[in-house]
Amino acid sequence: MSVARWLSERRWLFFDVLLGVVAFVAVAQTGRGPLWIAAGVGVGLAMRTRAPLAGYLLGTAVLMTGGLLGFTDVVSPYANVIGIHALGTHPSARRSLCGPVLVVPGVLAYYSQEAASTAAIAGTVFFWLLAWAVGFATARARERSELVNRAAVAEERTRMARELHDLVGHTVNVMLVxxxxxxxxxxxxxxxxxELLTAVERTGREALDELDRVLCALRPDDPDLTRLASRMTEAGMAVDLRVEAGGLSGPLELAVYRIVQEALTNAMTHGKARSASVSVVSSAEGVEVEVADRGRGPRPGYRVGRGLTGITERAEVLGGSVVHGGGDGGGFRLRVVLPLA
Incomplete structure (x- = not known):
C-alpha cells in the first residue's frame, strides 16, 4: 500500500486527533480547572468518529464534573456540541439514540454552579438536541440511500444473471446435442x-446475436452528449458542448460518451468546477475528445484515480491515447484521441 493511500484512508483519524489537540490547548488556556478536564475534552473529541459513544460519554462526564466543581470554560460546550452531532451521525441508529438521554443531565450539571435562567438552560438543551437530530437524520438518509442503491444493483444483477443463464444454458445445451x-x-x-454442424454454427450465431441484445442493457439506450451536458448543467456545472463528429460506430460512440461522462463527473466532484467545455471533433488522427473545466485544477504531483484509469483503459482498448493535466487558464484538461478504424 502506498503512503498516499495509507494517509488518505486515515485522513479523518488525523483530523480528529488534530481537533482533539486543539481542544485540549484551548481548554487549558481558557479554563480555570485542572489539566485533566482539558485532556478529557480533547480525548473525547478525538474519538468522535472511531468511538463516538465512548467519546461523547467521556466529554460529557468531564463537562458535568467541571460544572459541578465550578470549573467552566467557553470551549468545552462547543466541543460537546461537536460530540453530540458525531454521536448522531457515525454509530448505528440504536447507539445514536443514547444521545438525547445524555444531553439533559449533562446540561443541568454544567449549569449547576451558575445562575442561569430556565430559558437559557432550555435553549441549550434544544440546541444540543438539534445538533444531534441533524446528525441522526443525515446518517439515516445516507443509510436509506445506500440500501436503495444496493437493492437496485442486486436486482439488476439478478436480472442479468437470469437473462444470461436462460440464453447461455439453452444455447450450449442445444449445441452440445x-x-x-x-x-x-x-x-x-x-x-x-x-447438416448438424451447420446447425451448430447457426445456433452459435443466433446465440451471439442474443448475447449482444442482453449486453445492450448495460449500455445507455441513447449515448446522447447533448442530454448529458444538459443534466450536468442542471446539476450546477454549465457545459459548453461542441460536437463535429458524426457516423461513429457503436463501440466508438459509446466510448466517447463514457469518456465525456467520466471527465465531467470528475470536474464536478473533484475539481468543484462551475463550468466546463467539451469538444468532440473528427480529424486526420481520429476522433479528438477534449474536456476542460475551470475548477481548482490538479494538485502538484497528483495521482491518477479510478476515473482517469478507466478512461485510459477504455482508450487503449480502441488503440487511442490519453493526455491530461492542468489547463492553460487553470482547471483540468483531458484530451483523448481515438482512431476511427
Missing part, C-alpha cells in the same frame, strides 16, 4: 454430420 449427434454419424452419414 447437435455436436454429439454429428460425431455419432460422422463416419456413417457425412452429409447428415455436415
Amino acid at each position: 447437435q455436436a454429439g449427434a454429428s460425431r455419432v454419424v460422422l463416419d456413417s452419414d457425412p452429409a447428415k454430420a455436415k
Whole structure:
C-alpha cells in the first residue's frame, strides 16, 4: 500500500486527533480547572468518529464534573456540541439514540454552579438536541440511500444473471446435442454430420446475436452528449458542448460518451468546477475528445484515480491515447484521441 493511500484512508483519524489537540490547548488556556478536564475534552473529541459513544460519554462526564466543581470554560460546550452531532451521525441508529438521554443531565450539571435562567438552560438543551437530530437524520438518509442503491444493483444483477443463464444454458445445451449427434454419424452419414454442424454454427450465431441484445442493457439506450451536458448543467456545472463528429460506430460512440461522462463527473466532484467545455471533433488522427473545466485544477504531483484509469483503459482498448493535466487558464484538461478504424 502506498503512503498516499495509507494517509488518505486515515485522513479523518488525523483530523480528529488534530481537533482533539486543539481542544485540549484551548481548554487549558481558557479554563480555570485542572489539566485533566482539558485532556478529557480533547480525548473525547478525538474519538468522535472511531468511538463516538465512548467519546461523547467521556466529554460529557468531564463537562458535568467541571460544572459541578465550578470549573467552566467557553470551549468545552462547543466541543460537546461537536460530540453530540458525531454521536448522531457515525454509530448505528440504536447507539445514536443514547444521545438525547445524555444531553439533559449533562446540561443541568454544567449549569449547576451558575445562575442561569430556565430559558437559557432550555435553549441549550434544544440546541444540543438539534445538533444531534441533524446528525441522526443525515446518517439515516445516507443509510436509506445506500440500501436503495444496493437493492437496485442486486436486482439488476439478478436480472442479468437470469437473462444470461436462460440464453447461455439453452444455447450450449442445444449445441452440445447437435455436436454429439454429428460425431455419432460422422463416419456413417457425412452429409447428415455436415447438416448438424451447420446447425451448430447457426445456433452459435443466433446465440451471439442474443448475447449482444442482453449486453445492450448495460449500455445507455441513447449515448446522447447533448442530454448529458444538459443534466450536468442542471446539476450546477454549465457545459459548453461542441460536437463535429458524426457516423461513429457503436463501440466508438459509446466510448466517447463514457469518456465525456467520466471527465465531467470528475470536474464536478473533484475539481468543484462551475463550468466546463467539451469538444468532440473528427480529424486526420481520429476522433479528438477534449474536456476542460475551470475548477481548482490538479494538485502538484497528483495521482491518477479510478476515473482517469478507466478512461485510459477504455482508450487503449480502441488503440487511442490519453493526455491530461492542468489547463492553460487553470482547471483540468483531458484530451483523448481515438482512431476511427
